[in-house]
Amino acid sequence: MRSLPLLLTLSLVGARGTLSPWTLHEKRSQIPSGWSRAQQHEPSAMIPLRIALTQPNISNFEEYLHDVSHPDSPNYGKHWTPEEVAVRFAPSNESISTVHEWLLQSGVDPSRVKLSPGRGWLHVNSTVAEAEELLRTKYYVYDHNTGARHVACESYHLPAHVTPHIDFVTPTIHFDAKVAVRPSHGPVVNAAAKKNSDSLEDCDKQMTPACLRALYGLKDKPASAKGNSFGIVQYPPQAYRQQDLDSFAKKFSTGLDGVAPKVISIDGGTDQIKYVGHAYNTESSLDLEYAMGLVGPKQKVTLYEVGDMIEGASYNNFLDAIDGFYCFFMDGDDSTFDPVYPDKHHGGYKGGQPCGTTKPTNVISTSYGWDEHALSNLYAGRQCLEYGKLGLMGITVLYPSGDNGVAAIDQTCTGKGKTFVPSFPSTCPFVTSVGATQVSSGKSVHDPESACDAAQAGVYSGGGWSNYFGMPGYQADAVKGYLKHHRPPYASGIWNSTGKSRAYPDMSANGANYLIAIDNEFATASGTSAAAPVVGAILTMVNDARIAAGKKPVGFINPTIYSKKFAQGFHDVTTGSNPGCDTGGFKAAKGWDPVTGLGTPNFPKLVEAWMKLP
Template sequence: MDVSHPDSPNYGKHWTPAHVAATFRPSDDAVAAVRGWLVESGLAPERVRLGTGAAWVQADVSVAQAEALLGTEYFLYQFGDDEDFTHVACHEKYHLPAGVAPHVELVTPTLHFDVKPKRSAPKVEKIERRSGASSNASAKAVGQPGFGTSFPKTSGVLNTIWSELEDCDEQIVPDCLRALYTFDYIPIATDKNSIAIVEYTPQAYVASDLDLFFSNFSPSQVGERPNLVSIDGGYSQTDYGGFDFNGEANLDIQYAMALVGNEQSVTLYQTGDMVEGASFNNLLDALDASYCTFEGGDDPDYDATYPDPYGGGYEGPEDCGTVTPAYIMSTSYGYTEVDLTPAYEQRQCAEYAKLGLMGMTVLYSSGDYGVAGNYDLCLTPDGYESYDGTIFDPSFPSTCPYVTAVGATQVNPGSSVYEPESACETVIYSGGGFSNVFPMPDYQRAAVENYLTAYPPPYPAGTYNTSGSRAYPDLSANGANYVIAVQGEFYLVYGTSCASPVTAAILSAVNDARLAIGKGPIGFINPVIYTPLFMGAFNDITNGSNPGCGTNGFSAEPGWDPVTGVGTPNFARLLGLWLGLP
């Protein structure tokens, strides 16, 4: 808040990565307590080393020494009948001295069986979920076709393409978005600015589709490509094609590049290989070296492990702090909160706060199922997902208070781009609601309480979290009837997947204008956009709702609402306000 709230004297004074790492690593007292205990227990000082980021202390000990240090007994465990696949772990419990235990979150190897059997030949498959079954080990499957809350939907191939503004109620093209959001800007600080789109293998853009799209909607950009940054072996694979494998990436890249224009380059963070895949944590490791070991590091049960421990995948070193964070980052993928553990989500959410401290604006699509979760599943009273569930099922990372969640709107049938939009109710519904994990941040409290008081949702207790939790989305943009090119044909596409890269392009222009006059990037924008001044600069959406779980969901109303947030961007008004901030 100190660097992100417009009333703070330190607004815009973002931290360096070194400052962030120093702030969040264990204290010197914690490191000294652990090292001192090990040395006093008889280990030579050179056998006790501090790892990268100062989060881990590594000690080289024999099994007998480990048993003495931890007051436990170790065994060699075997996986089934495979005598070659074994794992060292201790039995039932281990102990730490009273003065050491408060400083230690995890000792390994101890109780954790964080290894998996060797797998068969690599293959790509769709992820399916049965009613009542939670895929809570699927974080690294985020790139699989159809997976997640925000994978784009299509009504099929288009036979005719229109590009006139009067047709925007049936087909959205870049000029429609420019008109909707008064977005007319030519970048002038392109060497200082940066914008990134995130994709997860096997999702991949197709170069020929990019040129097909540009030839119709931005001819000067034919031949342009995003700057590919490979993370953990990520690449634009060509083994699998079609909408399921190219739709998401083509959508994101085509619209982000067309809207920023040929003056501003767009970076593609292609994350994960074809075998191991990747999770959001794998991406975050590459952006911030301190995250690789933050709070004990990633969870091998949820996140991809590199080098690939089984062979067949990327065997290079894990990307840890190898990528310079862009000022704007858009991700059109998501989970539901119930997919993952609260501890996993809280650790990741803290990292989004760290990126905000460094000046990054992190955008996530809010989801395409209204108040329901993936595939229209909702929660049962015992916390499981089911088609018979009646409790709203919020998404993640949209509910993290340190990301900006982007919902979806639509141009109403028969309406023009100069008339008010409504919440998206064509093919998809804008994801929105209230978190079951994160408390409500102060920056949105007044706006959310105004909604709940003026327009109380007509649902019985227990339908959604009413305890004062993080509400989402934060803002929105059009998410219906997008024209995209896929494998040489044009498709009509729907989703909050459309809204996030569009919002990223618009906010990137704000950064460009600020950088051009010597100011910094806008960074974490939520504390700004919830102020009355900035809320008034968005196009307020007051029609539509986001059904799910056998209900009409929430309704779009004047002011903030859990369907479209504070509204859609009016670039001309927002630019003036952001240029007025320090």
């Protein structure tokens, strides 16, 4: 069973203390959509090299996570402390000394080599010319069609005796992205909120909290156990408006009029009011109105606001705050694309960068995604591992599977235009990926749902197979069953047909035509970003029941939901598909499928099953 990147298995060795031959460490196969190489980088320019040191015990990581997350494990729910995680995965003294010695032998002055406080990274301030010599590469400046610029190389090399001690080096081949705008979703359409708060009519046209409660058998009044928590992550310039939350509450959520989320600012994050409109308020309105509306007024919802309006933020900025293992300016971040704080720009956030200072909520839902191929597989693997560490500590992490079927965020495809584009972080085996379903046109909440259809909802549920991550053991049987009975008819060059890679999504929820209050009016919006916070609310209600009974939160749920003990916990979705890349995409089918995963939640059965666990 492997949950780490398929390409992480380099085992080159050499004589320590000598500069052994250089070997290729990473190479990019293509430039992400929207980017083009402009020019070679200026040799005298400074570049902050960050060297990610390999971590011990990674080969056993899935075993560790399985031990606290699988329902048959005697240690189910016995989550690790942050200190236990830190000790288990701290890089060895041998790795630190080997890489340090290589740098010094290469002519780097010792004063320019710094070890991060977490011992996970070495930092070297270098000129471009020095970095090119160290890594046997060439650095270029890339331009984006939005006007953004990026520094990267096409490949790089390391001495063979050093390779086993280094995961990857940044900045090199990958194109990470600051989260700045709402991803591609279904259209936001103005709508009249004619429905009563408890009406179940026209749920195929306007989804409301009452429709969701009926679909999934949700409680109206959770117990709101002390110590339970649910968090939504927001990136600038997205912002909610309290008057919109109040308008929605007056119509659909008794007891929430005037209630605001608990706001935690990270790196200067704030509810900006300079920019308003659907492009700036839809995501936050959608997430908060339904997250708060479903869990009720007694359960506080936390809003993590990440990044100021000038620098913005990346996923790493959020990880910095909640996870001290992936932190510090000289640690997990890369200043060429990860915003660095304090922000030196005029009007930027001048406070210090948080490092593990923000307590993570039991459930975290993030309604954003990125194209897997835009990242280095080693870089994505390191970030994925941090999500796994959160799972070890009992945190549930949810990401949407994407809204363009098998295509990229911008609806493009790779290769000759037909190669499918997996979505990250959904392809990370240590997060729970959430797809989207719909009440089909003319049907009711009492009829089986189907996969989201662009004709009705404006989106197709993302799904498929990763090109980076191996198949985790928890989903092997379910995915093999799909490939045996419903194997897609496409050539192997279009999708990862090996049957050995991570498949997604894991589960789904309705994502079609959500009625939201936004900018003093009502409108409808669709997307897997609607489904993810709904699943987050449902799992928060499960935690509510467990905590009230003296049990621990569910933590990383994937080994549990794929087990036989939870076979009755989902409504199977067998109709629909996720087209893209000039193909019909994949088809929904009986059992797990790469469109809707295991299906949609059957809340009473899920609570029943989870309450039977320790």
